[in-house]
Every structure is written in structure tokens, then in C-alpha cells.
Amino acid sequence: MTDSPSSASALVSRDHVRTLFSRAMSDMYREEVPQYGTLMGLVRDVNADVLAADPALAADLARADELERLDLERHGAIRLGTAQELFTMRRLFAVMGMEPVGYYDLSVAGVPVHSTAFRPVTDTALSRNPFRVFTSLLRLELIEDEELRAEAAAILKRRAIFTPGALALIERSETAGGLTREEAERFVREAVETFRWHGEATVDAATYKRLHDAHRLIADVVSFKGPHINHLTPRTLDIDAVQTGMPERGIAAKTVVEGPPTRACPILLRQTSFKALEEPIRFGGAAGAVEGTHTARFGEIEQRGIALTRKGRALYDTLLAEVRETGGAGSEGADYAARLTEAFRRFPDSYDEIRRQGLGFFRYSLREGASPAFNGPLDAAALDRLVAEGAVVADPIVYEDFLPVSAAGIFQSNLGGAEQRAYEGHASRDAFEAALGASVADEFALYQQAEARSLADLAARLGPAQSRAVA
Structure with a gap:
């Protein structure tokens, strides 16, 4: 597939479809949540300041193919209600080259969902556009009230969150191996409708209250036409500067930055957010429309470190x-x-x-202009020597995934709950994968493969003999 088809019938790449979709989502969310635009401006300013102050970092990001993706980088989050919704969502994201990676049990922090992250998995696709969507499935079995559990299941069964046009184009992509440029543009227009905010609840006010009293997230999933995107997250190079800068721009920041502390060498993922909006909604019912409010959508920022x-x-x-x-x-x-x-x-x-x-994953490459005297094999000792001599560069591999405790902390904070504590978990990966209709990829294996590919390429550049003995 190509990004520049020579005819109307040529298929565009899945990376192209993903970029169209991520831009459309960002535009839609900016219109729905104006404060998101303010947040984006803050992140751009902070990133520019960091790069200007640290030319070495800018050079490292450019060499590692991460600089150009920085402004594109986003992740979103949605919450689904049924196994069928999750199954079809997997097919929708596959059109954009996004696969399910990782299993997350958020019940460990009292949030009744389990999740995966749909994202690109190849080095090339990640460098073009690393858009991800953290996707959660409601755990109806964790609702203690049996009557309310049955009522929630019945409400969810009645809704259809995908447009007929989106479903038709998903099937078209599956049978044709992709979409043409015109089909991709139409697909994006149809697909974003699933993630759009709707100010009308599908339940009456009394039902909403019962769901809300059970858990605010349950009310958010069950009470609406679809899984409105609840946040879009830009990537910053200095989350502490963003955290400090939010109040200065009139944004109410979350008190605690989730994840590891500030470090010289960032690891995994740090996240913060602005407080969720209290939005007007209308409830139906026999007594007629009733005005109310709902709190779910917020703005999140992340800083990514080494996997x-x-x-x-x-x-x-x-x-x-x-x-x-x-x-x-x-x-x-x-x-x-x-x-x-x-x-x-x-x-x-x-x-x-x-x-x-051996605590993190790295991508190895021969430094430009280096021609080390080397007689293999390329074992761990030889690799250490080449790195120490400066002949080989070891670039940290960016963590592309999520942390369940951090995700639950963001959820709890923005659903009005108290800060999270430890709860007994209810992991059920088998049930999640059965609903998904596929296995989730092992994120550790993906990082290991990326490191191994870089070592194989390095060995080949050092000489034919070394390609047979990669550490």
C-alpha cells in the first residue's frame, strides 16, 4: 500500500488512515473541549523550550526518529460496554494498523474495567504516527447489585455505537486488504461519529443516579449513545513544567503526577491531567426531559521514558x-x-x-563515521566495549504502552473519587481476549524484538562474521 496512490483504486497505507483519523479526532476534541486547545499550546511551548535548551536531546530524538513524531503523538481513551463492541472496535482499529497490546486489570484500584491499548507495533509505523487508544471494557460482573447489573446489560444491548457506513468500510478493508484514498476519508468521517460527545443520556435521571451511585464510571459507560472519547493526550518532554504551567493558563491541574518521580533518565510513563468537565446533559423519561450534569471528559498529558x-x-x-x-x-x-x-x-x-x-531496552546503531576495528563475536562484552568507545550508540527504546495503577489514578481523579489505594484485583485476561476475538500482544516481546533487530543490523554492518553471533 502507498501514501501516494497513482489511481483512485490504489490502496493507501494503514499509517495514512491512522494519521487522518488522529487528526480528525484532535480537531473534534478541540471543538468539544476548548481547554484541550489551551493544553496543546502549553505542551508545544514547553517542548520548544526543552529542545532549545538541550540541543543534544534534540539531536538524540532526531537520530532515533522521534523528533518528527512528537507533534503528532497522541493517545486517546474510551470505555466500552459489551463484548460485541470490543470485538468490532478491534476490527475498526485494524483498518488503521492498530493492534491490541497488553492486558490491564484496573480493578486493582477499584475501577470495574479491564483494558488493552490499540496501537501500531512496527518501528516504521510508530515513527510515522504512534497514535494509541487505551480501550476499556466494563466488568458488569463486578456490579454487586444483581438487579442493576441486569438493567445495565439490557440498556447496553439496545445501543449500536458504530454507523452502518463505518461497518461497511471495515468489511471493505478486510476483504480488499485496505482502503482507497476516498474510502479512507469516508471511513474517518464515519468512524469519528462513534467517539463524538452526545449531551442526551439514553436513560432517565433515576436510572442514571443508581448507576452513578454504583460507580461513576458505570454511569459514564451505560448512560450514553456511545463511548465518547474521554481524553486525548499529547506527549511532553517535561511534564513537571506542564504541571506548573497549567494553573498559569487557567487550567485546574490534577494534584499528583502519576508514575515514577522526576528523573534525569525518564522511565516508563508519567501522566497528569486537568480536572474533568462538569457538562450539561438531558435525561429522558415518562415525565419528560430533565436537565442534569455529567463529569467524564478531561485533558491529559504524558511524558514517555525508556521501556x-x-x-x-x-x-x-x-x-x-x-x-x-x-x-x-x-x-x-x-x-x-x-x-x-x-x-x-x-x-x-x-x-x-x-x-x-539489563533493566531497559535499547536500540543499537553504528555511530555515523565510526569504523571500529572489530573481530566478533558481538557478545555482551564486545557490545559494552563498542558502546564505551563511542563506536556504537545505544538509544533508549520509548515505552509505548501504559501503567494500570497510573491509568486507574487518572480515572479515579477525574471521576471524582478519592485517590486510589490497593484493592483486590479481578484479572480475567481469558475473558477479555474471548470478547476481543484475538490475543493481546506481549509488550515485552515487542520491545525485545525491536532491540534484537537493531543488534542484527549492527552485526551486519560490523561484518558478515558478526551477523551470526548477535548478543
Whole structure:
């Protein structure tokens, strides 16, 4: 497939469709939530300041193919109500080259959903447009009130969240292997309707209250025509500067930045947000229309760091759990940031040490102009020597995925709940994948494959003999 088809019948790339869709979503959300536009302006200013102050970082991002994607980078989030909705959503995202990666059990923080992230998975697709959508499925079985659970299921069964046009073009893409330029543009127009905000509830005010009292997220999923996009998230290079800058631009910021503390070498994912909007809605019913409000949509910002290996992730999880479980404090308390920083002193804060200890994933390449004297094999010791000599560059691989505790923290904060604490989890990956109609990809395997590809390419450039002995 091509981005520049020579005829009307030529198929465009899935990357092209994804870019069209992500831009359409951003335009739609900017119209629906004007404060999102203010947030985007703040992020652009912060990123420009960081790059101007740190030319070495700008050069590193350019070399790693990350600079051009920075302004494009977004993730969105939606919440679905039924297995059939999730199944069809997987097919919709496949049109754009987005696959389900990772399984997230948010019930560990008292949020009755489990989730995956639809995103591109190849190096090329990620560099073109890394748009992701964190997609959650409501866990109706976690609603304790059996009568309310049955009522919620019946309400969800009656709704159809995809337009006939979108369904037809999904099928067209599946049978033809893609879409033409005209079909792609039409597909995007139809697909964004699924994610549009609707100010009319599909339930009466009394039903909404019962759902809301069970959990605010349940009311958000069950009470509306479709899974309105509840946030779009730009990527910043300095989330602390954004957190400080939000109040200065009239934006009410979340109190706590979720994820690891401020570090010289960012790891995984840090997220913050502005508080969810209280929006007017209309309830139907036998007594006629009733005016009310609903709180769900907000603005989120993220800063992405290096993807961690299983060893690195185990250390991260251990340190975070220690901080959150100290005295049952969760993420509450004025001293949370200090406690977090202190605990994470045990996590190395230099890329070289992270690499040497096997805590993170890296992409290796021969430095431009380097021609090291090398007689393989390219084992770990040889790789360390080449990196130390400066002949080989080890670029951190960006973490493209999410953190369940952080996601739940954002959800809870913007649904009006208290800061999260530890709850007993109810993971059910098998049930989620059955609803999805596919397995979710293992994010660790994807990062490992990306690192292995870079090592194979490096070995080939060093010499034919080395290509047979990659560390």
C-alpha cells in the first residue's frame, strides 16, 4: 500500500488512515473541549523550550526518529460496554494498523474495567504516527447489585455505537486488504461519529443516579449513545513544567503526577491531567426531559521514558508498591512526591547503568563515521566495549504502552473519587481476549524484538562474521 496512490483504486497505507483519523479526532476534541486547545499550546511551548535548551536531546530524538513524531503523538481513551463492541472496535482499529497490546486489570484500584491499548507495533509505523487508544471494557460482573447489573446489560444491548457506513468500510478493508484514498476519508468521517460527545443520556435521571451511585464510571459507560472519547493526550518532554504551567493558563491541574518521580533518565510513563468537565446533559423519561450534569471528559498529558525489561519492571513495581502501601497512604499526602523520590533512589538513573543491569531496552546503531576495528563475536562484552568507545550508540527504546495503577489514578481523579489505594484485583485476561476475538500482544516481546533487530543490523554492518553471533 502507498501514501501516494497513482489511481483512485490504489490502496493507501494503514499509517495514512491512522494519521487522518488522529487528526480528525484532535480537531473534534478541540471543538468539544476548548481547554484541550489551551493544553496543546502549553505542551508545544514547553517542548520548544526543552529542545532549545538541550540541543543534544534534540539531536538524540532526531537520530532515533522521534523528533518528527512528537507533534503528532497522541493517545486517546474510551470505555466500552459489551463484548460485541470490543470485538468490532478491534476490527475498526485494524483498518488503521492498530493492534491490541497488553492486558490491564484496573480493578486493582477499584475501577470495574479491564483494558488493552490499540496501537501500531512496527518501528516504521510508530515513527510515522504512534497514535494509541487505551480501550476499556466494563466488568458488569463486578456490579454487586444483581438487579442493576441486569438493567445495565439490557440498556447496553439496545445501543449500536458504530454507523452502518463505518461497518461497511471495515468489511471493505478486510476483504480488499485496505482502503482507497476516498474510502479512507469516508471511513474517518464515519468512524469519528462513534467517539463524538452526545449531551442526551439514553436513560432517565433515576436510572442514571443508581448507576452513578454504583460507580461513576458505570454511569459514564451505560448512560450514553456511545463511548465518547474521554481524553486525548499529547506527549511532553517535561511534564513537571506542564504541571506548573497549567494553573498559569487557567487550567485546574490534577494534584499528583502519576508514575515514577522526576528523573534525569525518564522511565516508563508519567501522566497528569486537568480536572474533568462538569457538562450539561438531558435525561429522558415518562415525565419528560430533565436537565442534569455529567463529569467524564478531561485533558491529559504524558511524558514517555525508556521501556523497561521484565527485570526493570519488577523493580519499578516493587518500589511503587512500597510507596503506595506505606501506612495505607496510597497516592495521598503532601509528602507523596518526596516518598516516591526517596524510594526510587534504588533505581539507576543513568542510561548506561540501566543498560548494563539489563533493566531497559535499547536500540543499537553504528555511530555515523565510526569504523571500529572489530573481530566478533558481538557478545555482551564486545557490545559494552563498542558502546564505551563511542563506536556504537545505544538509544533508549520509548515505552509505548501504559501503567494500570497510573491509568486507574487518572480515572479515579477525574471521576471524582478519592485517590486510589490497593484493592483486590479481578484479572480475567481469558475473558477479555474471548470478547476481543484475538490475543493481546506481549509488550515485552515487542520491545525485545525491536532491540534484537537493531543488534542484527549492527552485526551486519560490523561484518558478515558478526551477523551470526548477535548478543
